[in-house]
Amino acid sequence: AAGVIQSPRHLIKEKRETATLKCYPIPRHDTVYWYQQGPGQDPQFLISFYEKMQSDKGSIPDRFSAQQFSDYHSELNMSSLELGDSALYFCASSFTGTGTYNEQFFGPGTRLTVL
Amino acid sequence: KNQVEQSPQSLIILEGKNCTLQCNYTVSPFSNLRWYKQDTGRGPVSLTIMTFSENTKSNGRYTATLDADTKQSSLHITASQLSDSASYICVVSANNAGNMLTFGGGTRLMVKP
Numbered sequence: 661a662a663g664v665i666q667s668p669r670h671l672i673k674e675k676r677e678t679a680t681l682k683c684y685p686i687p688r689h690d691t692v693y694w695y696q697q698g699p700g701q702d703p704q705f706l707i708s709f710y711e712k713m714q715s716d717k718g719s720i721p722d723r724f725s726a727q728q729f730s731d732y733h734s735e736l737n738m739s740s741l742e743l744g745d746s747a748l749y750f751c752a753s754s755f756t757g758t759g760t761y762n763e764q765f766f767g768p769g770t771r772l773t774v775l
Numbered sequence: 776k777n778q779v780e781q782s783p784q785s786l787i788i789l790e791g792k793n794c795t796l797q798c799n800y801t802v803s804p805f806s807n808l809r810w811y812k813q814d815t816g817r818g819p820v821s822l823t824i825m826t827f828s829e830n831t832k833s834n835g836r837y838t839a840t841l842d843a844d845t846k847q848s849s850l851h852i853t854a855s856q857l858s859d860s861a862s863y864i865c866v867v868s869a870n871n872a873g874n875m876l877t878f879g880g881g882t883r884l885m886v887k888p
Binding site for chain 2: 664702703705708716718748750752762763764765766767768769771
């Protein structure tokens, strides 16, 4: 079965550079979520989109922005990168339908390293 | 504040043995509780998901229980295998929080031969 696809899987950037992470949800899923997981930490919710509109906002820094496109894929744009942004970034998708629990299916993650 | 606490933080067991992981939550109003398995550096993979009315749910060698009155859940792993070594994360969803999830700190399980 198709899963959530994230690209790239690994990314190395210098401080103050920008990065763009991409997420392709499971087909027919209408909601995309972004999480940041630091070393040894819980995933922290950043932001979510439902039907291409921002639906919830968590602890996303102002330096980050995200959007969901017409084909439902989403991109997380990160600017002025800091060392503390080094983390695993997960994307999850869900389908908002009766009886689905809105279960979130996670992608494999993008490991961002800021040097 | 919604919180999810898991115990133990880490656990080492021998291959073939059983183990039980615990999860206590204060998320309200409760919608559902999920157990995820997360291998190091990889995305969480759903094991079970339970709503208020479900007490037990199994997925192969994994059996989750839920006591909505005491707000406790457990994940029991039988006949452990080396591939069970991973972090097991309890995640609770609240009815009034859209699809936002509250993550527990996870239990790091290591299965040794």
